[in-house]
Amino acid sequence: MGAVLRAERLSKRFGGLKANDDVSISLQQGQILGLIGPNGAGKSTCFAMLAGSIPPTSGQIFVEDREVTGMPGFQIARTGVVRTHQIVRPFGNLTLVENCTVAAAQCSGRADAGSRELAREMLQFVGLDKRRHEYPGGLTLAGRKKLEMARALSCNPRALLLDEVIAGVNPKEAQEMVALIRRIRDERKISILMTEHVMAAVMSLCEHVAVLEAGKLIASGSPQEVVQNPAVVEAYLGKKHA
Amino acid sequence: MKVPLPAWVRPRAAIGLLAACVVLALVPLLNGAVYWHNLLTLTFVGVAAALAWNWLGGYLGQVSFGHAAMFGVGGFVAAQLQLQLRFPMLVSWAIGGVAAGAFSLIWGHPTLRLRGPYFSIATIGVGEATRLVCTYWDWFTGGSSGLSLPMRSNLKYELYWYGIALAALAVAASYALRRSPMGLSLLAIKSDVDAASDVGVSATRLQDWVLFLSGLTIGICGAFYASYFSYIEPGDMFGFDRSISWVLMGVIGGIGTILGPALGAVIFILVKEYLIASYPQLYLGLYGTLLVLVILFEPLGITGLFLRLVRRRRPDLAVTGMAAED
Numbered sequence: 255m256g257a258v259l260r261a262e263r264l265s266k267r268f269g270g271l272k273a274n275d276d277v278s279i280s281l282q283q284g285q286i287l288g289l290i291g292p293n294g295a296g297k298s299t300c301f302a303m304l305a306g307s308i309p310p311t312s313g314q315i316f317v318e319d320r321e322v323t324g325m326p327g328f329q330i331a332r333t334g335v336v337r338t339h340q341i342v343r344p345f346g347n348l349t350l351v352e353n354c355t356v357a358a359a360q361c362s363g364r365a366d367a368g369s370r371e372l373a374r375e376m377l378q379f380v381g382l383d384k385r386r387h388e389y390p391g392g393l394t395l396a397g398r399k400k401l402e403m404a405r406a407l408s409c410n411p412r413a414l415l416l417d418e419v420i421a422g423v424n425p426k427e428a429q430e431m432v433a434l435i436r437r438i439r440d441e442r443k444i445s446i447l448m449t450e451h452v453m454a455a456v457m458s459l460c461e462h463v464a465v466l467e468a469g470k471l472i473a474s475g476s477p478q479e480v481v482q483n484p485a486v487v488e489a490y491l492g493k494k495h496a
Numbered sequence: 497m498k499v500p501l502p503a504w505v506r507p508r509a510a511i512g513l514l515a516a517c518v519v520l521a522l523v524p525l526l527n528g529a530v531y532w533h534n535l536l537t538l539t540f541v542g543v544a545a546a547l548a549w550n551w552l553g554g555y556l557g558q559v560s561f562g563h564a565a566m567f568g569v570g571g572f573v574a575a576q577l578q579l580q581l582r583f584p585m586l587v588s589w590a591i592g593g594v595a596a597g598a599f600s601l602i603w604g605h606p607t608l609r610l611r612g613p614y615f616s617i618a619t620i621g622v623g624e625a626t627r628l629v630c631t632y633w634d635w636f637t638g639g640s641s642g643l644s645l646p647m648r649s650n651l652k653y654e655l656y657w658y659g660i661a662l663a664a665l666a667v668a669a670s671y672a673l674r675r676s677p678m679g680l681s682l683l684a685i686k687s688d689v690d691a692a693s694d695v696g697v698s699a700t701r702l703q704d705w706v707l708f709l710s711g712l713t714i715g716i717c718g719a720f721y722a723s724y725f726s727y728i729e730p731g732d733m734f735g736f737d738r739s740i741s742w743v744l745m746g747v748i749g750g751i752g753t754i755l756g757p758a759l760g761a762v763i764f765i766l767v768k769e770y771l772i773a774s775y776p777q778l779y780l781g782l783y784g785t786l787l788v789l790v791i792l793f794e795p796l797g798i799t800g801l802f803l804r805l806v807r808r809r810r811p812d813l814a815v816t817g818m819a820a821e822d
Contacts, residue, residue: 305694331696343691345684347812356684359677360696367503369677389811409695 256318258283258445259304259335259413264313266299266469273299275469277313279447281413286439286446288460288477290453292490295466297449298340301417304447305337306330318412332361334412338405338419340449342398344390350377350401351386354408361409369408376407379442380434396427403434407442414438416448420455428452435459457481465489504675513671517664524656533656535769537724540659541717542761544666546745548713551673551706553743554752557686558608558703559616561739562623563714565603568733569626570596570715571722572636575643578723589719596715597708604707609700611689619739627734642729645722655724662720666713667758673706674754682706683812737780744783747790750799752813759798 257280266274274296281287291297302308304315306327314323317333325333336357345353354373358364362372377383380400382393390398399419406414420431432455438444450456456463457477464474467489473480480486501510524533545567553559574592577583583591607618630637637643673679684692685699693699722728732738741764742757749760771779794800796813803810 307690307694326698327690327693328696328698331694336696337694339691339694343688345687345691347683347687348680349812352680353684355677356680356692356697357695360681360698366677370503391811405695 256283257281257316258318259447260316261300261304262314262316264300264303264315265311266296266303266308267311272469274303274310274466277466277469277471279464279471281445281447282462284439284443284445285462286435286448286460288456288463289447289449289466290451290456290463290480291466294468295489296469297466298417299469300466301337301415301449305335305415307337328360331409331411334361334410335415336361336406336409336411336413337415338399338402338417340418340421342395342402344393344398344401344405346390349387349389350382350393350404353390353401354405357405357408358410361411363410372410373404373408376404377401379407379437380404396423396431399423399431400434403438407438407444411444413445413447416446416450418449418451420450420452428455431455432459502676504677505671509671513664513667517660520660521657524653533653535765537656537659539762539765540656540663541720541724542741542745542765543663543758545714545717546742546749546757546761546764547666547670548710548717549742550670550746550751550753550757552710553746554757555673555679555682555686556703556706557752558611559743560619561616561736561743562619562621562626563710563742564734564736564738565623565626566596566600566711566714567718567721567738568630568637568730569599569718571718571728571733572630572643572730573715574719575645575722575728576636578645579643585723589716589723592719593712593716596718597712599715600707600711601704604711605700605704608703608707620736623734623736623739627730627736630734631730637730640729640731642727643722645726645728647726651726652724655720658720662716663758667755669709669713670754670758673709678702744787746797747787748797750797750813751795753796753799756797756799763798 260280262278264274264277265272277300289297289300303310306325306329309324314321316322317335322330322333351373354376355370358369358372362369364372374383374386377386380403382397382400382404390401393401403419416435420428423431435446436459439446460477462474463477463480465472465480465486472485472489473483501507523536549560549563570592573595574588577588577591578585603622607615610618631640681692681697681702684697685702689699718733745760745764746757748763749758750756768779771782790797796803
């Protein structure tokens, strides 16, 4: 079992601010890895670098031993690492199935008809199949988040980077999302790296958790180990609780 | 016989296009069609050019006010090839088109990363700069006295059918660009270029392709126009009003739709013919008014009016990517 996605000593500077400082993460085949940390800890920056949206200042990124550091986002997506967005970004001028077809046509390596088929299959997988000819404007937030996942899945990725897909939906929908994420790993055999503020979801889904604080990785381990780590408690709640 | 078509082609659309071509091809055989002959030929060029403009302006949402630059390059390159090197007409059209497409890449590759109004402003500069350079470039364009092409009897009459073919190819290309996965990717870029990149869409490459195709087609239109009138001069070929006319055709018919700009071209050319004949001093003013009215009340032009009549909402036709979000 090798690492699907591996970041080594990743740093990102924005002027004088070190948003990420020496962050090393590796996502194993079939793993659900959680990346947590308080607001402003650098989770989004880390995601953006892994997905190729912004280049790292230093450090390296590998997809299954192939170095992808500095590749533009669309190429990283084609190597099989695809992200979703915390604030959903559907293509409002395309129907649900067309949203997914774009992704499938660009990344999955399937021809015309095959990409539409894959798109439809992925919509079915997230439970939006019946509404496939509608436009995203008519969906609820949870629906749009599912669309975001279906679109990413249509790329046929090896690794999926989920940016806060649960936050902001109601408790019942949150449970559905948790089940859906588990099914993505179990049935589609896709490794998942997720950031999430809903701790219950992280605790139940992730086998392994990495904690960022002020751009540095301060702890990693099983969820149970991590929440008992004094450095983590301090990062979230302040010194006197640690 | 069964023709294999890609999954996104509706047989009805293909049959409709063929039928329209056949009907139009038979028109000159009617008695008394001489007046219409000239007007229809010009309309075909207008349709092809308006559609080519729309690939960039409508599908991708990058409105160009400088497309006459490619029209002129295509026309003059084709004319010079015929004059200096005695190239056959169709070969010179093709080379003129490719030259125009290549020219569009030279200025467009860097400017297409600008979005919205910034891109449009850049195209105005490109259009005017090209016009000025070409007006003073005697060797290429003959300067302000222009170029006269070799005349051949009956050529003008025959070009009617070439015009049909040109317009039909442009319609087919518009359909393909809009409905194929590549077309969907263009709409995705228009909606959200970063999200598109995150699912593997290479915006730069696709934009360049669309720009090239658009420039190529406009260039062929210019070459056709040169052969049709057998005399061209830079002020007319590269004129700013020519660039504006394609914007108008798109806006009147419906930006971003498959057939809207074609419809816009037909109306534009017919109305212009009437207005120039009746009110030569007023016609630009009247067009301006029409443009303002359309943009204020129905940004999707005639297509928008039609959709309103049948009460259908079509987010895919939204004029900007943002408007589609509701």
